[in-house]
Amino acid sequence: MRQIFGKAFLFLLMILSTHASAAAADPIQLPPLKPGHLRPLVAIVADNSGTETTDLVVPYGILKAANVADVVIVSSKAGTVSLMPALAIEPDITMKAFDKTHPEGADLVIVPAMHDNRSEVVIRWVLEQAKKGAFVSAICEGAWIAARAGLLEGRNATTHWYAFDKMAGKFPQTRWVRDQRYIVDHNVMTTTGVTASIPASLALVEAIAGHAKAKTTANQFGFVDWDATHDSAPFHLTARRIGLVIANYLSFWEHETLSIPVTNGFDEIALALSADAWSRTYRSQAIATSRENFIISRHGLMLVPNKTKDVGDGRSSWYEADILASSLGVTLVKIAERYGQETADLVALQLEYSATE
Template structure:
């Protein structure tokens, strides 16, 4: 028995270094996705046009930010329809970090939005995944949601925004869904909700909830169809390149663990690439989301939002973003990605050559994930499509098969640890023999 315990202890000692290193690295990688940016002056609020004849849709962002695609994809779907007043709102009007470090300046604080809309609630409220779901810091958002729901607002819970609605008590006794990675956890945290598995969205009248990240497009188009007609929804789907509207799209089953490639990337890319993402005026919101979320969900790199002069940038449908650096001052970038249709960015001394992500036809996320396969590896790209809930039938997966370099790191650490233990045992035996 003593021998078994001794060998068990030795195995644990060999595995301890890579395990501890992987844990620290994974927490740092995931934590960096929602890290706040530096303090910067907040641009004055634009005089956003408001047409009282149109319904109003509001995309909510929490004080600690939100998942970038959960905000930008529904926003562009609604804005591209031309049938809604579409705004972003937060408890306070200050920069909010979207995953990957894209800092959004909301159109309104909750108080300013109330002043704009008067006695009328928003017709539709979009609730994205928040990084602090279930924590006290989300209480201002939950209280506001409860008020809007009581006043008759319709709700769209996007991805783990279903958890936000559940934590606010707005899904009790109702069917709902969320991201496949979180469904089982939510079922334990919010047992009063009838969690539905295997669907891209669940319609329960005045509340629609969606599955994984890009299921939000299906759920948002569903609301567009309900509020503005199927013809309008079809036109929006065509405009954004979403060819799956109206079709049965498969959904990943609930799971508790990420793929092996994600574990390797999160735990053993101890020196991830620093990727600059160049923000330009007029860039599409979905194009932006496709770059930040593809890189972020891959867990293989870190992104830095930059602009040519470091100043604010306004997207295609009027969202304001604050970069975290100017292109010239961006430190130590390994690559520079340019979302959207912008071409001819002048290379900066010491900066990488610009790579135009959307330089080929196709849905923005299909193209971005395909580019990830070429620049990183196919296994990482397939994981990214899976976690994005992006059907991979339109994606060209071409590139290295596996993240071999970060995989070699734990193997090398285990071998070194085993060698150290073997040397230690030999030295101990030698001293014992001499004694």
Template sequence: MNLAFQFVRFGVLAVVTVALLFVAGVFAFIPGERRAAAAPAVISADEAAATLAALKPPMRARPVVALVGASGGTETTDYLVPYGVLKRSGVADVFALGTKSGPVSLMPALTVVPDATTAEFVRRYPDGADYVIVPALHDPTDVDVRDFIRAQAARGATIVSICDGTLVMANAGLLDGHNATGHWFHIDGVAAAHPTMHRVRDRRYVADRGIVTTTGVSASVPVSLALVEAIGGRERATALAQEIGARGWSAEHDSGAFHLIRDDVWMILGNLFLGLIHGETIGVRATDGADVIAVAFMADSYGRTFRSRAVVLGSAPVRTAEGLQILPDAGATPDVVVDLPRDQPAFALDSALAGIKARYGGATSAFVRVQLEDRGHATGR
């Protein structure tokens, strides 16, 4: 869920809305502080085994994975991190798709050239994918994405939503009658609008009869590793986790630790004001061979501060280690340039949060982490 994108998009409306809420007294019902994260409930061996079984490839021994993005706006990390993890794993054939020909604009940052369109994918794989991964979209009612995931589900694909991809799944009617989770900002509304869906708390990801859902953005790492384990075995998943800098991929989670507090609202208003005076451009130094996981976490994090936007520097497209093309912002003049970690790309999130804290303060860094639904090591690091 990209709260920064939502507030910047509506600009003055966000300020007016918060002011009206304050006058109406609603502000008083926003908690004054965020409680400390509790130790997540331990997942039983039986539950873990059932989840693993539910994630097994439904058709092929070497599965086909399609990540579907809407050309008009797709969440950065939701789209790129599963692509990077699964590509690096070598256990599946992985395709980044767009609904139309041409680049896919990601939010809050980056523009990429997908491997194919959804129509091209259908022609190549008429029997469908084994897994379809659905990120959060700028428009969760996107008809092209809705029709694609419905058709793939009908062909037997396991449909995996990341973060507010839950909204896309709900609008497609795929969550009715299923256990599910989602990003803390919207999941209550999804559950209210779909009363036959059973919301599962305190789980990073939930797998139920061909439908897999996750909590916030950073859950893209553990659910991707869980898929690697289901496809290629625990040994491969363990080795990959070490390669990328992930400590594990358990579904354990503390859902109650993530919510809006009053200090967040004041921080958002302050940062919006400062951003209007001088919004900063953060240049991400990425060259050919860069890891797409690291690029995604770095750009996504800096795009959520309400004071900055992130761009990839350069004059030519960057081809990542996984083969995906990222288009640079050739005309950008960065206020500061940040480098990617050389090893273990998942640590780009820690690096970004540390940089945000140093530049914009602890309140901004903390709320970026809350937007990502990462309490610190919640990605599995």
């Protein structure tokens, strides 16, 4: 009798496991376009007090380059949006103005990680957009916003490795899944760490305009594919990694400001990935510099640079023009050359980046 129950239990586990895998691999099915929309209206949410650099800029750049949707950056209030760990931008519209202009809501809402993931303004706005039928894509720790809006209850989901266990404990009604770069469950997408914004964005392009368009867009940026397969095992803190963070942080006499001169038409994705990576070494802070008050990227992102005259004599100044977005690997090599391989590995860990993916 015990053997029968044991076999039945194992069979049940197999069924549940299969169900979870199938749900994790759900294709993206975007809702029908809202009345008056000729193509999808995509709202990328930004909280002015701090929104993750790559989580916001990569979806913006990829969707804009694909030219398959109308993309706007929607901020919690008027004024400059501080990106973290680097850069600053001007949003396209505030939430209040967006609601007035588009009472029907967006077709797709992208939620990056935010400094204040308890913002009632942001959580309420995302929830209202979901109630209006929007597909919600929560990038990295943007999952906090989606979860607090109640959008992940009873769903399969994932998030950045650093927040995974915390979120699993806080939201036990969500089925938390590892080893997937991004997961789609009905009308909600969640992703792992920062660089998962790349395959997730290409998957959205495919959902909107088909595989061929997504492939063309991927090739444009030097990406090979946007497969959801991911090995979560290597991404975790160790005593050695913690020690390196402390050592780099405390070596203040070796800290550097890396100035990146920008001009109109700059590649927003390349800038975001480079500035993000260099600003995670605990040795350096990247800033974009110009003599102008605003600089416009090749796809219309309005960057607020540091004024050149305000930049002191840092220990180094660098700039790489026309680098591909996939050059994050090249950036990590340069970080290794300057600060050592362990620091480059620490940056890759924070970005949840694997050179094999």
